[in-house]
Amino acid sequence: MTSETKPSDASTVRKGPTVDDVREFWNSNPLWTGESAIEPGTMAFFEEHRRVYHEDCFAGAVDERIFMPGDKNAKVLDLGCGIGFWLVEFWSRGYRNLSGADLSDASLEIAHKRCELYGVEATLHQANAEALEFADASFDHVNCQGVIHHTPDTEAALNEIARVLKPGGTASVSVYYQNFVLRNWSIFRPLARMAGAVGSRLKGRGREHIYNIPDADEIVRYYDGNANPVGKAYSVAQVRAMAEPCFEIEEIMYHFFPARSLPVGMPKFLHRFLDRKLPFMVYCNLRRQDSAAETAC
DSSP states (O other), X not given: OOTTTOOOOHHHHTTOOOHHHHHHHHHHSOTTTTTOOSOTTSHHHHHHHHHHIIIIISTTSOOGGGOOOSOTTSOEEEETOTTSHHHHHHHHTTOOOEEEEESOHHHHHHHHHHHHHHTOOEEEEEOOTTSOOSOTTOEEEEEEEXXXXXXXXXXXXXXXXXXXXXXXXXXXXXXXXXXXXXXXXXXXXXXXXXXXXXXOOOOSTTOTTGGGOXXXXXXXXXXXXXXXXXXXXXXXXXHHHHHTTTEEEEEEEEEOOOXXXXXXXXXXXXXXXXXXXXXXXXXXXXXEOGGGGGSOO
């Protein structure tokens, strides 16, 4: 990544966190365990997580464009599977050749329980996204949602996704989006502080004062926890610069306005509008270029 495309991110501010630092954080803080009051690994816990994911991250329903392969026999890798949300989503749509991989053993334990409860058959692996142990051309599709912005070398993770895909294989990848608010945080900060003063916050992981943070890059890191070692937001130009050596970009989509952080409920029509117009995630549907094996990928 060139100096023109590298985002100003928390990894540089925090003196170069390592993959081991990332593993330690997510082992201590598996997804949703810091927000829910329900016992992790129970059906009620998973149902609550699924409902909030649908309602908050997609303003009502998962974007079906994420499920790119038409062949339900396609070999699918859910990279950064966390506690198993996407494995259930793929299974419920008829995909039957599923693998999940995650850096965090603690997250994989919860994902295993989720698969058992929902009757999902998937092979789970402990894996580092920057150095996968899968052979070249192992998968038809890689699903990787909200993951590679948490690893120190995001570009290396993208290259690994290309490597383990078959020629012409597809991927759906999302990262935090450097949207209008983050790009102009100095303007929006007074409004954010007012929102914090009236009760806007995120539960758990030391994030209660997220609306008072003065630095936009720190907000991105802080979103997943005040001890989160790596969190990065990208512009579309930066995403293109990372992806295009290995992939054709077939579609770019935008989602996620964190309505659950507000002290009062938001009307659904307004949430759907903000999900489209003021999103904090960018989703890219990618296809591995046939020439990727000849490049740094």
